[in-house]
Amino acid sequence: MKKIINAVADIVPEMVSGLVKSYPQLVAQLPNTQAIGRRDAAFKAGHQVGLVSGGGSGHEPLHLGYVGLGMLSAAVAGQINTSPTPDQIYAAIRYADHGAGVLLIVKNYAGDVMNFAMAQELAEYDDIQVKAITVDDDVAFDATDTQGRRGVAGTILVEKICGAAAEAGASLDELAALGQAVIDHTKTIGIALTAATVPGVDHPGFELQADEMEYGVGIHNERGYATEKMAPSATIAAHLEDKILGNFDLQTTDEFAVVVNGLGATPLMEQYVFANDVLADLAKRDVKVTFTKVGNLVTAIDMHGVSLTLCQLQDNWHTLLNAPANTIAW
Amino acid sequence: MKKIINAVADIVPEMVSGLVKSYPQLVAQLPNTQAIGRRDAAFKAGHQVGLVSGGGSGHEPLHLGYVGLGMLSAAVAGQINTSPTPDQIYAAIRYADHGAGVLLIVKNYAGDVMNFAMAQELAEYDDIQVKAITVDDDVAFDATDTQGRRGVAGTILVEKICGAAAEAGASLDELAALGQAVIDHTKTIGIALTAATVPGVDHPGFELQADEMEYGVGIHNERGYATEKMAPSATIAAHLEDKILGNFDLQTTDEFAVVVNGLGATPLMEQYVFANDVLADLAKRDVKVTFTKVGNLVTAIDMHGVSLTLCQLQDNWHTLLNAPANTIAW
Amino acid sequence: SMLDETLLFKWMTEFDHQIQTDKAYLSGLDAEIGDGDHGDNMARGMSAVMHTFKTPNQSVAEQLKAIAFALISKVGGAAGPLYGSAFLRMSKAAVDTQQLDQLIQIGADAIADRGGANFGDKTMLDVWAYVPAMLEHHTLSSAGLAQLAAHTKPMQAKKGRASYLGERSVGHLDPGAVSSQELFQALLKAQSA
Amino acid sequence: SMLDETLLFKWMTEFDHQIQTDKAYLSGLDAEIGDGDHGDNMARGMSAVMHTFKTPNQSVAEQLKAIAFALISKVGGAAGPLYGSAFLRMSKAAVDTQQLDQLIQIGADAIADRGGANFGDKTMLDVWAYVPAMLEHHTLSSAGLAQLAAHTKPMQAKKGRASYLGERSVGHLDPGAVSSQELFQALLKAQSA
Ligand SMILES: Nc1ncnc2c1ncn2[C@@H]1O[C@H](COP(=O)(O)OP(=O)(O)O)[C@@H](O)[C@H]1O
Ligand SMILES: Nc1ncnc2c1ncn2[C@@H]1O[C@H](COP(=O)(O)OP(=O)(O)O)[C@@H](O)[C@H]1O
Ligand SMILES: [Mg+2]
Ligand SMILES: [Mg+2]
Ligand SMILES: [Mg+2]
Ligand SMILES: [Mg+2]
Structure with missing residues (x-):
């Protein structure tokens, strides 16, 4: 599989460096790390709670693209599909902390959970107040007998809603509770027509025939719950x-946010056709949608596929979703 | 080639409908067309010159994603790789006109040029003042003996700079001159690792071996000037x-805008690695870059490749590039 | 010879029939040196053209105008405005004359004006430009038309998408020339029917 | 038996050698039920571990801590914090005791605390948990270690990436169990060298 890269080992540092060079007005790289932080005036002057996220690379624009006013304070890029290490996360926490504490937004994978937990311990030795929430929005599988559900595209809704609330001055405890509530009300499933090809490996992670698709894939090339004939x-x-919808406790007064997410190699054309079907069908089901976002938001390298996320909006979340953000990718 | 679609013939209408359903706060579909228009308050109240663009589909987010405050007033989607027809463009012109006239931003392809010209004639019968500029930023080929150079990713810089100037009250004549100046100072070349697969056709537009790449491709699967071994x-x-750079008249005081553009199936990871190389190398050449944008901005369906655009910034263009815009994709 | 309502209807019926039959062939030619849609574009346009005959009692000029609008709004791409401009200009002229060779000449001029092509640029103009004289001298034949289109094969394209291929455009038929060949072959059939 | 500076160096040297040799094999195991990086992760980490021995005259506790930090900051993924936590907790305990079975028990506890896995969940814990008793009773053998890792094959994973596969995880060796097998085989080699 051809890729526009130099050495495989250099992809992540070069990618981080390319991003920071491209948007120096928005973000800066933290010294000796693959972490970046906000550098806008509001952040420098502010006393907001810091928001830190991160994870393995290959999901761009997640998380680096969501650093900036109204979203993350800092984000850490691990090796491809590999959690960043505690020292790097710790550096991001220190950068993000303005004395009001730091909320960690962690996707639910063993590696991420453990590395963020160790970083949290390091920061707590330094008397930085830290709380962590774990995103597990992927309802492709039941939670029993596994590491728990995976964190996927719904992560950006957590980052956006908490980011807007942090900018507005919410406390660490409030943000942790808000983030957990968003997680509880956010559900995602993904499908793929082709698996991703991890750089350095010269074939896709799993094989699908020319007329097959996979339901329930993860963003690290995890197979899903069913391989089926390609469908419209x-x-x-x-x-x-x-x-x-089967995973929600539905109310007649519900309002939803919808995210249609391309997994890396999916043309926007297909994403909009799919969004059209989703929104038309939800309207038929009397499911009210008041916010929609479509694009390559949380990817799986070059997987051809989409994921669908629904978030059952509570309280003022709709306002927080629409609050100003100044990041590379929101 | 698998695609997330329904019937091939329905792709464009469904895509337009999906986009409008997803972002009703920003854009509305013009009745009986595949055209959309701005619907923000500033547009409704304003007396700005209208900006209209459009072209064949398959280049999303171009042009529909650039409709909104500070960019296009309306845009028209043709069939895939096929110019929209004059009646549709005419509808967009009528929608965009607030009495101050309309600037047409046309990519230089025979079909687009002729269809926009016919629409312009129709509008002029209605006493709408119309001017057209033709974007031809692709320097892969010399202009002699062809239709002239193709209009590719540089188009978004024309749309952004003119859009900001229009919002600030520039006249139709000023905008036409400004747009032409931007075109004259904007150059692009693209490369591909894999050609695009047009929906309905079940193979890529041209064949490249597993170790080959093509220099100078167009955004409609046009082959370029050289097929070479894959390079770092x-x-x-x-x-x-x-x-x-060989196409510019370089001055020591130059400042440039850079666009690194993914052609549809290129992961952002690769785009940032490439941007890193571009920006590092330009710095080594003492070429000063003051604005950079990276992403899937002007695509060729699912082509795996990138294009590089440089724009030699004049006057206040840098400010216009950074002026606020509220569109789906800028 | 003269263009009347009956001939126009027969002409378009024959042309539509031919285009629908050769849709894939024409798109295939366009795939070689263009973007592979010429057959589909023309087929979509001709379906719309046939609809215009549902309005009864139109004069030749009115009918030509309706055909022009159908082509302009349904074909798209380069072929739409070119064929459309030809029929639109013919419709204007048809108020004064129904002389076929004169009308086709006016159509050819419209194509040249709209597209800016010269003879030998490997476009539909390389068929249209020669038809009026052949009509005038009663030398128009199906074989002659095929020859005109065949002449585009060795040419290097100077207009349209094929021009980006440079020398690589040599050795392929121009799809627009072939659809134009079929347009005038349809006229011959309609005249002899 | 006791862990001293010399044994620790030999142990890590043997382990590094084995990991670098088996890098592709371990990543291959991980590709079957995980994400295919376990060998690369461990190899990166062990190279960093070997660097820590460049600082002279460190106590066992200091050396274990340096190893822990190298693993924590270089391995990443799940294995980094797990191996790292084990060595970190061992380094704290090593201030008071150098008894090998006790230290490994403390390491195993750290892995269980950090990862929350139970025995039989198809993880590295299924090796670590049994080693202290084997050491205590002098029954630790290379074949016995291979058996421990082999026991993970029929298990269904309940923790880590492999757990997402559900029943599809059955029939594959757990890569972390295999690297742990190699860790303790390296200890045996170091002891007998
Ligand atoms: N400038 C031009 N002048 C005359 N004919 C042209 C010109 N450009 C293109 N054509 C004709 O149009 C044909 C292509 O039509 P079509 O494929 O439908 O449009 P597009 O190229 O936009 O896809 C060409 O084969 C050629 O005959
Ligand atoms: N919760 C856990 N408890 C104990 N061991 C675990 C846990 N999660 C994963 N592991 C171990 O980690 C190994 C995978 O490590 P590695 O591939 O390096 O990390 P990652 O899964 O993040 O890519 C598994 O084979 C398993 O032995
Ligand atoms: Mg991993
Ligand atoms: Mg076309
Ligand atoms: Mg064509
Ligand atoms: Mg792994």
Whole structure:
């Protein structure tokens, strides 16, 4: 599989460096790390709670693209599909802390959870107040008998809603509770037509025939719950909605945010066709959607596929979603 | 080639409908067309010159994603790789006109040029003042003996700079002159590792071996000027810079805007690695870059590749590039 | 010879039939040196053209105008405005004359004006430009039309998408020339039917 | 038996050698039920570990701490904090005791605390948990270690990436169990050298 890279080992540092060079007005790299931080005036002057996230690379623009006013204070890039290490996360926590503490937004993978926990311990030795929330929005599998559900595209809703609340002055405890509530009300499933090819490996992570697709994939090339014949966009949309809506306790007054997310190699054209099917079908089901976002938001390297996220909006979340953000990718 | 679609013939209408359903706060579809228009308060209240663009589909987010405050007033989506028809463009012109006239931003392809010209004639019968500028930033080929150079990723700089100037009250004549000046100072070349697969066709537009790449591709699967062995990102960057810089009349006081553009199926990871090489190498050449943008901005369906654009900034263009815009994709 | 309502209807019926039959062939030619949609574009346009005959009792000029609008709004791409401009200019002229060779000449001029191509640029103009004289001298034949289109094969394209290929455009038929060949072959069939 | 500076150096040297040799094999195991990086992660970490021996005259406790920090900051993923926590907790305990079975028991506890896995969850714990008793009773053998790792094959994973595979994780060796097998085989080699 051809890639526009130099050496495989240099991809992550070069990517981080390319991003920081491209948007120096928004972000700066923290010395001796693959972490970046906000550098806008509001951050420098502010006393907000810091928000830190991060994880393995390969999901760009997550997380680096969501650093900036109204979202993350800092983010850490690990090796491809590999959690960053505690020392790096710790550096990001120190950068993000303005005395009001730091909220860690962690995707639920063993590696991430453990590395962030160790970083939290390091920061707490320094008397930095730290809380962590674990995003587990992927409802492709039941939670029993596993590490728990995976954290996938819903992560950006947690980052956006908490980011807006932090900017507005919410406390660390409030943000941890808000973030957990967003997680509890956010559900995602992904599908793939082709698996991703990890740099250095010269074939896709799993094989799908020319007429096959996989339901329930993860963003690290994890296979899903069913390999099926390729279906029309509208059929896929209806199937994913069924699965996702079954995981909510639905109220007639519900309002939802919808995220249609391209997994890396999916043209926007297909994403909008899919979004059309999703929104048309949700309207038919009397599910009210008041916020939609479409694009390559949380990717799986060059996987061809999409994920669908629904978030059952509570309180003022709709306002927080629409609050100003100045990041590379939101 | 698998795609997330329904019927091939329905892709464009469904895509337009999906986009409008997703962002109703920003854009509305013009009745009986595949055109969309701004619907923000500033547009409704304003007396600015209207900006209209459009072209064949398959280049998303171009042009629909650039409709909104500070950029286009309306945009028209043709069939895939096929110019929209004059009646559709005419509808967009009528929508965009507030009495101050309308500037058409046309990419230089025979079909686009002729269809926009016919729409312009229709609008002029209605006493709408219309001017057209033709973007031809692709320096992969010499202009002699062809339709002239192609309009590619540089188009978004024309749309952004003119859009900001229009919002600030520039006249139609001023905008036409400004847009032409931006075109004259903007140069692009693209490369591909894999050609795009047009929906309905089940193979890529041209064949490249597993170790080959193509220099000078167009955004409609046009082959370029050379098929070569796959090279490292840094080598590709240096080659494209050589080609592009050779097309400028360089001054020591120059400041440049850089656009690194993914062609549809290129992971952001690769785009940032490439941007890193471009910006490092330009710095080594003492070429000063004051604005950079990276992403899937002007695509060729699912082509795996990138294009590089340089714009030699004049006057207040840097300010116009950084002026606020509220669109889906800028 | 003269263009009347009956001939126009027969002409377009024959042309539509041919285009729908050769849709894939024409797109295939366009795939070689363009973007592979010429057959689809023309087929979409001709379906719309046939709809215009549902309005009864139109004069030749009115009918030509309706055809022009159908082509302009349905074909898209380069071929739409070119064929469309030809029929639009013919419709204007048809108020004064129904002389076929004169009308086709006016159509050819419209294509040249709209597209800016010269003879030998490997476009549909390389068929249209020669038809009026052949009509005038009663030398128009199906074989002659095929020859005109065939002449585009060795040419290097100077206009349209094929021009980006430079020398690589040599050795392929121009799809627009072939659809134009079929347009005038349809006229011959309609005249002899 | 006791852990002194010399044994620790030999142990890590043997382990590093084994990991670098088996890098592709371990990543291959991880590719079957995880994300295919375990060998690379461990190899990166062990190279860093070997660097820590460049600082002269460190006590066992200091050396274990340096190893822990190298693993924590270089391995990443799940294995980094797990191996790292084990060595970190061992380094704290080593101030008071150098009894090997006790130290490994403390390491195993650290892994269980950090990862929350139970025995039989198909993780490295399924090796670590049994080693202290084997050491205590002098029954630790290379074959016995291989058996411990082999026991993870029929297990269904309940922790780590492999757990997402559900029943599909059955029938594969756990990569972390295999690298742990190699860790303790390296200890045996170091002891007998
Ligand atoms: N400038 C021009 N003048 C005359 N004919 C042209 C010109 N540009 C293109 N054509 C004709 O149009 C044909 C292509 O039409 P079509 O494929 O439908 O449009 P597009 O190239 O936009 O996809 C070419 O084969 C050629 O005959
Ligand atoms: N919660 C856990 N407790 C104990 N060991 C675990 C846990 N999660 C993962 N592991 C171990 O880690 C190994 C995988 O390590 P590695 O591949 O380096 O990390 P990652 O899974 O993040 O890519 C597994 O084979 C397993 O032995
Ligand atoms: Mg990993
Ligand atoms: Mg076309
Ligand atoms: Mg064509
Ligand atoms: Mg792994």
